[in-house]
Amino acid sequence: METIKKTAYRPLWHFAPQQNWINDPNGLVYFNEEYHLFYQYHPHGSTWGPMHWGHAVSKDLVHWEELDIALYPDENGTIFSGSAVVDWHNTSGFFPDEPGLVAVFTSHLEVKGEPAVQTQSLAYSRDNGRTWTKHEGNPVLRVADKPDFRDPKVFWHKDSGKWMMVLAAGQTISFYSSPDLKVWEHESEFGDGIGFHGGVWECPDLFPLTVEGTDESKWVLLVSVGDNPEYNEGSRTQYFVGEFDGSAFAPDDREVRWLDFGRDNYAGVSFSDIPEADGRRIYIAWMSNWRYANHVPSNGWRGSMTAARTLGLKRLEENGELVIVQHPVEEIGTYFSRVAAEVEDLLLADGRKEIIDCKLDAFELRLDAEQIEARELGIVLHHNEEQYTTITYSAEEKELALLREHAGPHDFSDMFAKPQHMKLQGSAPDRLRLRILADAASVELFLADGSAAMTSLVFPDQTCQKVTLYAVGGTAQLVSCTVLATE
Numbered sequence: 001m002e003t004i005k006k007t008a009y010r011p012l013w014h015f016a017p018q019q020n021w022i023n024d025p026n027g028l029v030y031f032n033e034e035y036h037l038f039y040q041y042h043p044h045g046s047t048w049g050p051m052h053w054g055h056a057v058s059k060d061l062v063h064w065e066e067l068d069i070a071l072y073p074d075e076n077g078t079i080f081s082g083s084a085v086v087d088w089h090n091t092s093g094f095f096p097d098e099p100g101l102v103a104v105f106t107s108h109l110e111v112k113g114e115p116a117v118q119t120q121s122l123a124y125s126r127d128n129g130r131t132w133t134k135h136e137g138n139p140v141l142r143v144a145d146k147p148d149f150r151d152p153k154v155f156w157h158k159d160s161g162k163w164m165m166v167l168a169a170g171q172t173i174s175f176y177s178s179p180d181l182k183v184w185e186h187e188s189e190f191g192d193g194i195g196f197h198g199g200v201w202e203c204p205d206l207f208p209l210t211v212e213g214t215d216e217s218k219w220v221l222l223v224s225v226g227d228n229p230e231y232n233e234g235s236r237t238q239y240f241v242g243e244f245d246g247s248a249f250a251p252d253d254r255e256v257r258w259l260d261f262g263r264d265n266y267a268g269v270s271f272s273d274i275p276e277a278d279g280r281r282i283y284i285a286w287m288s289n290w291r292y293a294n295h296v297p298s299n300g301w302r303g304s305m306t307a308a309r310t311l312g313l314k315r316l317e318e319n320g321e322l323v324i325v326q327h328p329v330e331e332i333g334t335y336f337s338r339v340a341a342e343v344e345d346l347l348l349a350d351g352r353k354e355i356i357d358c359k360l361d362a363f364e365l366r367l368d369a370e371q372i373e374a375r376e377l378g379i380v381l382h383h384n385e386e387q388y389t390t391i392t393y394s395a396e397e398k399e400l401a402l403l404r405e406h407a408g409p410h411d412f413s414d415m416f417a418k419p420q421h422m423k424l425q426g427s428a429p430d431r432l433r434l435r436i437l438a439d440a441a442s443v444e445l446f447l448a449d450g451s452a453a454m455t456s457l458v459f460p461d462q463t464c465q466k467v468t469l470y471a472v473g474g475t476a477q478l479v480s481c482t483v484l485a486t487e
């Protein structure tokens with residue numbers, strides 16, 4: 001496919017389509033040394049429309065190559081979100097010769113004058129995802145009277161020797177099992193009376209994670225929650241930690257936990273079939289929000305994905321609670337391998353500014369500070385003379401904020417310019433360790449060893465001219481601030 005030159009807002013290293021609209025990542029799977037990213041794609045416009053599965057591949061989760069459309073609408077409907085797995089042992093019968101890929105997706109059928117119908121369908125590929133054949137017996141799962149019944153995430157459950165499917169059913173998550181991906185049996189429902197229900201439940205994912213520093217394994221259930229104008233956040237993703245016995249999910253507690261404190265992380269799911277020797281749980285989300293996704297500035301294309309991240313589980317010392325920790329995948333560290341600027345061991349005086357000159361289209365900034373007596377420690381990313389994004393930290397409040405009001409256009413939504421906040425749990429850490437990933441139209445923050453993340457779109461004319469650091473109402477000791485760029 002022809003590559004379009006860099007245009008305003010086009011990310012350098014986050015995936016975005018050459019043309020037209022994308023939303024959710026779909027069918028994330030690793031196979032034959034390629035990471036596959038399928039995604040909700042409307043090939044005839046830059047707003048949401050009849051859904052196809054677009055397709056991109058990567059060797060390193062940083063450089064993506066867009067390929068031809070993988071799945072087109074058919075008589076069962078348009079192609080909504082879903083997952084892909086490697087059928088290693090030909091349980092499906094689709095692969096008499098060699099293992100291949102099976103996509104499990106929602107067929108969304110709209111017939112004039114009738115309510116839309118959502119069923120689950122299969123397609124398979126024997127050529128590394130380049131071409132696909134729809135299964136003749138589609139749809140493989142149909143349940144009457146469930147208008148919202150979608151986004152199947154399938155995985156092989158070793159202990160029970162079966163495929164499991166989690167899918168969103170309006171306000172609950174349905175669990176199904178199958179020996180062959182074709183015949184599905186209902187196992188259980190989860191979600192009634194628990195979790196946040198301020199919007200339609202979508203795009204679930206279920207996977208085990210090991211608690212950091214232990215051998216303990218827990219199951220994590222991600223549930224994205226659609227936009228509802230009654231709330232300020234738009235669409236966002238919650239998660240539950242608990243046990244899964246091959247049939248039902250039992251949460252450890254009734255807390256509502258959010259995966260990301262920014263506005264632009266939605267419908268994220270994890271890769272299937274990452275080799276055991278690698279062992280990572282790698283996750284990518286759509287970097288937008290249903291509140292304004294159709295209206296963000298665009299240039300013939302609209303929508304991008306977050307950085308690929310690894311997910312882990314950490315037990316908080318303060319209260320014993322288990323929380324998800326997320327880190328940019330290490331491949332991003334390899335991509336940003338050149339030190340473009342560095343400041344070390346500096347006392348940030350009250351009311352003073354430190355300026356770091358760096359003209360970059362994409363970068364990572366790592367900040368390490370201690371003895372933060374200042375009421376506010378600030379980092380300003382100056383996109384150009386007029387446009388900037390501000391990140392502030394208050395040690396007393398244990399709160400980090402991202403302000404994008406001056407970061408470029410925001411008049412497409414009342415909500416976009418509002419500050420975003422995240423509060424650290426437990427006692428204030430002695431040290432502030434912050435990682436910032438910046439691209440042409442996004443800022444992703446990782447704080448407190450990954451236990452707090454904030455993903456934000458911004459639409460400046462340029463990515464960065466310089467960075468300033470400041471302290472107000474006291475001092476802060478800067479251990480280091482490093483700006484990393486590509487070679």
Ligand code: FRU
Nearest residue numbers: 024040080081150202203267
């Ligand atoms: C989530 C979602 C899914 C659906 C898809 C349609 O963003 O609404 O539930 O399958 O997008 O594009």
